[in-house]
Amino acid sequence: EGDFMVIKEWDKSDATGNTSVFRFEAGAHEDALDYLKADPEKATESVRNEQEYITQFVDRQNRLKYWPEKWCRSFKRHCIRPFPLSFFQQPRIPEDARVIIFHGKPHPDDALAGRSGKWYRKVLPTRWIAEYWQ
Numbered sequence: 506e507g508d509f510m511v512i513k514e515w516d517k518s519d520a521t522g523n524t525s526v527f528r529f530e531a532g533a534h535e536d537a538l539d540y541l542k543a544d545p546e547k548a549t550e551s552v553r554n555e556q557e558y559i560t561q562f563v564d565r566q567n568r569l570k571y572w573p574e575k576w577c578r579s580f581k582r583h584c585i586r587p588f589p590l591s592f593f594q595q596p597r598i599p600e601d602a603r604v605i606i607f608h609g610k611p612h613p614d615d616a617l618a619g620r621s622g623k624w625y626r627k628v629l630p631t632r633w634i635a636e637y638w639q
Contacts, residue, residue, distance in 0.1 A: 507533035521561035
């Protein structure tokens with residue numbers, strides 16, 4: 506049907522999507538590229554990045570749809586245990602998750618080794634990553 510499917514950004518209240526996982530019908534949104542190419546400055550003056558650009562553009566056409574919330578989960582937000590449990594329990598795979606998103610730090614190899622990339626975020630070695638990430 507030409508709808509653009511994307512993750513609903515976890516920390517935004519507007520329509521912004523996270524483009525880590527998206528789906529579209531080939532050729533269905535050529536107008537988004539045409540608009541960008543015609544006047545890049547105007548097309549991007551009110552957005553910070555490509556995620557905001559594409560989701561705002563497609564949303565104005567009422568063609569933006571989101572994946573079911575539980576399908577695409579953030580490693581940082583949904584897998585890492587809250588303090589102080591993160592010091593004693595490795596991150597978990599949330600029920601019904603289909604895709605785990607690693608945005609920013611830690612990267613999958615860091616989480617596998619127990620490195621968080623942030624002094625305030627404890628991540629124990631996450632062994633299940635080795636089963637899925639290759």
